[in-house]
Amino acid sequence: MPLSATEEFRAETRAWLEENCPLGARGPGPIHSGSTKIPLTDPDTILWKERMVEKGWTAPTWPAEYGGGGLSHEEYMVLITEMRAIRARSPLGGMGLSLIGPTLIELGTEDQKARHIPRIVRGEVAWCQGYSEPSSGSDLASLRTRAEDAGDHFVINGQKIWTSGAQYADWMFALVRTDPDVPKHVGISFVLLTMDQPGVTVKPIRLISGESPFCETFFDNAIAQKADLVGELNQGWTVGKRLLQFERGSMATLVGGAAAADAGPTLAGDAKKYSGEENGRIRDASLRQRIASHEINDRAFRLTQRRTAQEAADGKTPGPATSIFKMYGTKLEQSRAQLLVEMRGSLGVGWAGDGFSPREIGETRGFLAGRAASIYSGSNEIQRNIIAKRVLGLPD
Incomplete structure (x- = not known):
């Protein structure tokens, strides 16, 4: 056959x-x-x-x-x-x-695609996101970073915060205010700019995990070329929202990201190692139940992602449904980290030094870093509002 x-x-x-x-x-x-x-x-x-x-x-x-x-x-x-x-x-x-x-x-324009997409595919450039500001987080549209028209380019002044990986990035995509005299959602534009220029200063932020994945980014007469304006002038809010849908829908996706996640030890395997086993099962019945519940929810989440991806392939835009992925995906991430730390007992509080394996130390720090997962990329409270209004159709 x-x-x-x-x-x-x-x-x-x-x-x-x-x-x-x-x-x-x-x-x-x-x-x-x-x-x-x-x-x-x-x-x-x-x-x-x-x-x-x-x-x-x-x-x-x-x-x-x-x-x-x-x-x-x-x-x-x-x-x-x-x-x-x-x-x-x-x-x-x-x-x-x-x-x-x-x-x-x-x-993007054909010129933008031709200049940027092949370099991304070849792994020749890293990007960071310039959205949040010290006074503009959940109310992102109140952002104040200004971009002034200077002929063939914009001159940018202001500050971004929680810029993931800015210290390693070659380019940034950013929301900037190009018209302060119109309603806040209208006067925003979406621009691309290089990080390796005199007007950009990056300062890493040290977190409770001991790592510095986020940064403050300062702009002092930084330059963004008009050829790198994505979408229409003053209509960047629409572009920015579409990108956030990609972000919220990609919390657990991409070719090998899923493959690598499946490659390590399982929750059940770790539970048997650290909490003991009896007749091939996790000895602690309560822990066994919590792991089973987590695995069921994780499987349902993955299947829902696959269904939505298939719908996208068929031409349907996921839209606000991606808020469900962000909210539930971070909940699962935090649940898994909590289980890993708890089942290790005293080995789950390792920070450094002898007596703890690199993996145990890494997962303790990962647990601490993961507490922010329900805040970044749009807090889960904001996601609930989006789901209520745009998915369930509930009144304001």
């Missing part, structure tokens, strides 16, 4: 991955963001990225004309499944792939 087109693609993909994915790229490990400021040194990671770039599978569903793979949704799901099967991790990550790339493909 001849193979269907899907099964033929599966067989070809399986063979290609087996031949081209180095052993060192299977399982947890470094994932390149594209930053020119973070040298990639691991040989297998470099080789894996190069091979996936050549195949177009760093951005599997993006148009082939920009270096993407041009895969259908069905082919994309096959690729994810086959990567998981060999524990292959993502060859590339970052906001270029998850946020600004999809936004430019949908809303």
Whole structure:
């Protein structure tokens, strides 16, 4: 019996991955963001990225004309499944792939696509997001960073905060105020600007986890070219909202991101290791029940994501439904981190030094960092408002 087109693609993909994915790229490990400021040194990671770039599978569903793979949704799901099967991790990550790339493909000019998309696909540039300001978080439209018309460019002055990875980014996409004399949602524009210029200063913020993933970013006569204005002047709020939908819908997605997440120890395996087992089951009945509940909810969440992705492939825009992904995805993230720390007992409070494995220390710090997950990318309270109004149709 001849193979269907899907099964033929599966067989070809399986063979290609087996031949081209180095052993060192299977399982947890470094994932390149594209930053020119973070040298990639691991040989297998470099080789894996190069091979996936050549195949177009760093951005599997993006148009082939920009270096993407041009895969259908069905082919994309096959690729994810086959990567998981060999524990292959993502060859590339970052906001270029998850946020600004999809936004430019949908809303950018042909010139913007030609200049920026291929570099994202090849992992030659890292991006950061300039949205929140010290006085503009949940009420983002009240932002004050100004962009003044200077002929062929804008001159930008102001400050952004909680800028993820700004110290490593090559470019920023930002919301700026271009008209202060109109209603706040109207006078905002969406621009792209380079981070390596005299008018941009970045200061990392040290968190309770001991890490500094977020930064303050200051603009003192920084420059954004008008060729990098995305969408219409003063209509950037629409572009910015669309990008947030990509952000909220990508909390647990992308080719190998899911594959790498599946590659490590399971909650049940860790529970048996740290809390003991009895007749092949987790000894603590209460912990067993909590893990089972988490795994059921996680499976339902993944299936809902797959359904929505299929609807998107069929031409339906997820829109405000992505708020459900953001809210529930962060809830699951925090639930998992809480379980991992609790089941370890005294080993779940390791910070540094002897007596704690690197993984135990990492998960303790991850638990602390994860407390902010329900706030960043739009707080869960804001997501509930969006769901109530735009998904459920409830009155104000």
